[in-house]
Amino acid sequence: xxxxxxxxxxxxxxxxxxxxxxxxxxxxxxxxxxxxxxxxxxxxxxxxxxxxxxxxxxxxxxxxxxxxxxxxxxxxxxxxxxxxxxxxxxxxxxxxxxxxxxxxxxxxxxxxxxxxxxxxxxxxxxxxxxxxxxxxxxxxxxxxxxxxxxxxxxxxxxxxxxxxxxxxxxxxxxxxxxxxxxxxxxxxxxxxxxxxxxxxxxxxxxxxxxxxxxxxxxxxxxxxxxxxxxxxxxxxxxxxxxxxxxxxxxxxxxxxxxxxxxxxxxxxxxxxxxxxxxxxxxxxxxxxxxxxxxxxxxxxxxxxxxxxxxxxxxxxxxxxxxxxxxxxxxxxxxxxxxxxxxxxxxxxxxxxxxxxxxxxxxxxxxxxxxxxxxxxxxxxxxxxxxxxxxxxxxxxxxxxxxxx
Numbered sequence: 001x002x003x004x005x006x007x008x009x010x011x012x013x014x015x016x017x018x019x020x021x022x023x024x025x026x027x028x029x030x031x032x033x034x035x036x037x038x039x040x041x042x043x044x045x046x047x048x049x050x051x052x053x054x055x056x057x058x059x060x061x062x063x064x065x066x067x068x069x070x071x072x073x074x075x076x077x078x079x080x081x082x083x084x085x086x087x088x089x090x091x092x093x094x095x096x097x098x099x100x101x102x103x104x105x106x107x108x109x110x111x112x113x114x115x116x117x118x119x120x121x122x123x124x125x126x127x128x129x130x131x132x133x134x135x136x137x138x139x140x141x142x143x144x145x146x147x148x149x150x151x152x153x154x155x156x157x158x159x160x161x162x163x164x165x166x167x168x169x170x171x172x173x174x175x176x177x178x179x180x181x182x183x184x185x186x187x188x189x190x191x192x193x194x195x196x197x198x199x200x201x202x203x204x205x206x207x208x209x210x211x212x213x214x215x216x217x218x219x220x221x222x223x224x225x226x227x228x229x230x231x232x233x234x235x236x237x238x239x240x241x242x243x244x245x246x247x248x249x250x251x252x253x254x255x256x257x258x259x260x261x262x263x264x265x266x267x268x269x270x271x272x273x274x275x276x277x278x279x280x281x282x283x284x285x286x287x288x289x290x291x292x293x294x295x296x297x298x299x300x301x302x303x304x305x306x307x308x309x310x311x312x313x314x315x316x317x318x319x320x321x322x323x324x325x326x327x328x329x330x331x332x333x334x335x336x337x338x339x340x341x342x343x344x345x346x347x348x349x350x351x352x353x354x355x356x357x358x359x360x361x362x363x364x365x366x367x368x369x370x371x372x373x374x375x376x377x378x379x380x381x382x383x384x385x386x387x388x389x390x391x392x393x394x395x396x397x398x399x400x401x402x403x404x
Contacts, residue, residue, distance in 0.1 A: 019154045025147035027113040032143040033073050033084070033100035040070040048074065053103030054083040054090045061095040071099030075106035080119050082107060085140045088133040089126035091119055105146055117159035120166055121151045124396040152400055162399050173391050180385045187381050190374035195323040198367055200353045202325055209356045216348035218317070220307040224269035232260035237297035239270065241278055244286045249322060251288045254297065265300045273314035276303040277321050277347055281340040284330050289318045304347040312352075313360040319367045320352050 015021070024030065033052075041050065048071050049064035056062045062081060075081060075094045083090045085103040093115070100106055107122075109115045122129070129149065133139035154162070200206055237254040240263070245252035257263070270276065272295040278286035280302055299305065306321070308314045320326055333346045355363055 015152055016154065018158065019152050021150045022153045023147065024107070024118075024149045024151055027110055027151075027153065028118060029108040029110065030143055030146050031073055031075065031079075031100070031106040031108065033102050033104040033106070035101040036068050036070050036072045036099060040068050042067040042069060047071070047099075049096065049098040050101065051075075051081065051098055051104055052101035053085060054087055057081075057083075057090060057092040060093055062092045062098070064098075068099045073100050073106075074098070075100050075104075076108065078108075078115055080107040080109070080115065080122065081105075082122065082129075082146070084142075084146070086133070087130075088139055088141050089122075089129040091122055091126075093119065105143060107146070112156060113153065114156065114159040114163055116163040116167070117153075118151065120163065120396060120399065121153075123392075124400050125149075125151065166395060166399055169395050170392060173388065173395075177385075177388050180381065180388055183381050184378075184385060187374065187378040190377060191322070191371055192324045194367070194370040194374060195319060196325070197370075198363065199320055199323050199325065202329065202351060206353055207355070209359070211354050212351045213354045214348070215306060215317075215350050215352060218309055218312045218352065218354065219348065220309055221348075223305045223307060224271075225267050232258065234259045236262075237294055238263060238266050239276065239288075239294065239297065239299040239303070240265070241280070241283050241286055241300070241302055244278070244283075244288050246286055249288055249318075251291065251294060254294060262298070263300070265302060266298045267301050268299050268303070268305050270297055270299045270305060271295050271307060273308065275306040275308070275314065275318050275321055277306060278302060279304050279342045279344065279347060281331070281334045284334075284342070285322070285327050287318070287321045289314060302341075304344040306347070311357060312354060313357075313364055315364045315368075316355075316360050317352070319364070326350060 035052070036050070040047070043066065045064070045067055047067045047069035049062070050066045050068035050071070051062045051064075052066075056065065075098050077094055077096055079094045081092045081094055081100065081104050083103060084105050094106065107118065109118050129141060129145075130139075132141050132145045132149070153159070200210075206212065235256055235258055238257050239251055239254050243251050243253050243255065257266070270290045272290055272292045274290040276288050276290065276299055278284055306317060308317050329350060330342050330346065333342045334340045335342070
């Protein structure tokens with residue numbers, strides 16, 4: 001008899017002819033994980049691989065990062081490993097004897113069930129497993145939840161036929177997914193490639209009329225600084241590293257403070273069209289151009305503020321500090337073990353290949369056009385990737401809803 005509270009969305013009449021709903025423990029052995037003593041853990045391959053949860057899962061098989069010399073619960077090759085603590089439901093297949101902790105259970109199919117079929121069925125019904133999860137601190141399911149969980153099961157020959165068909169289809173999907181991932185990586189690299197085309201490599205020969213100029217020579221060094229505590233009731237926007245949207249290179253979420261609540265690093269007054277460059281690793285690519293909305297507000301001293309003089313178009317400067325050459329050069333100058341960073345002096349000493357002012361607007365327009373193209377390509381490929389990601393679930397629905 002099914003335990004109260006254990007439900008399935010499948011109704012027996014909806015199953016194909018010859019199929020039946022069965023409790024998982026009628027066709028599989030279920031081994032609940034248990035963590036071994038902490039002093040038996042090893043960071044090198046001594047003992048058995050030790051898997052504790054979803055974080056250890058790969059595409060199909062888990063990836064060993066920790067080993068154990070005194071395992072308490074052991075999974076065998078071919079066992080299905082299922083995450084029973086948040087997140088509940090994800091699965092992998094053990095490809096070697098291993099120790100499993102409390103975050104996992106091992107499901108060992110018997111003679112009446114194909115392991116690959118049970119794996120597919122659990123993935124098909126993963127959402128139902130999630131609904132069974134409970135716990136005030138974190139969501140989890142118990143061994144009894146798994147034992148009572150009902151799966152749609154056809155005769156063994158039909159299981160094998162379905163698995164063979166699914167394997168062929170999933171292989172084709174994986175091939176398409178890998179191709180789409182490669183395209184996605186190429187699309188993400190497009191902005192950097194475009195900027196390399198625009199800005200010559202440091203030390204190389206420049207086009208006619210261009211000059212190598214240090215940023216300190218084309219940026220105002222009179223950046224206003226003030227202590228917001230001098231005006232304790234004055235509200236202000238505060239920009240720090242968490243404010244920067246790295247994908248869109250903009251200030252996405254400036255915080256609001258009163259002067260007497262100012263963060264200790266809030267000292268720099270920023271103006272419209274200032275270019276702010278993070279000076280801390282690993283955020284050297286965190287840059288933004290200040291909008292009119294933030295004119296006169298405050299930013300963290302974790303940024304170098306570059307205020308372009310009339311000799312340089314602000315958006316040309318903004319484009320250059322995003323270029324791979326600029327970021328790479330700053331990366332090589334990082335110092336400090338506890339707080340790795342570069343100084344404002346390092347940033348302002350960098351050279352920019354500066355075209356004549358009369359050409360800068362045209363170059364800025366060209367950069368914007370190419371970056372928009374790169375953005376559209378990226379969005380298109382991300383949409384394709386999303387569609388590919390939905391296909392496996394659709395195939396599982398088809399396999400378990402109809403007998404084809």
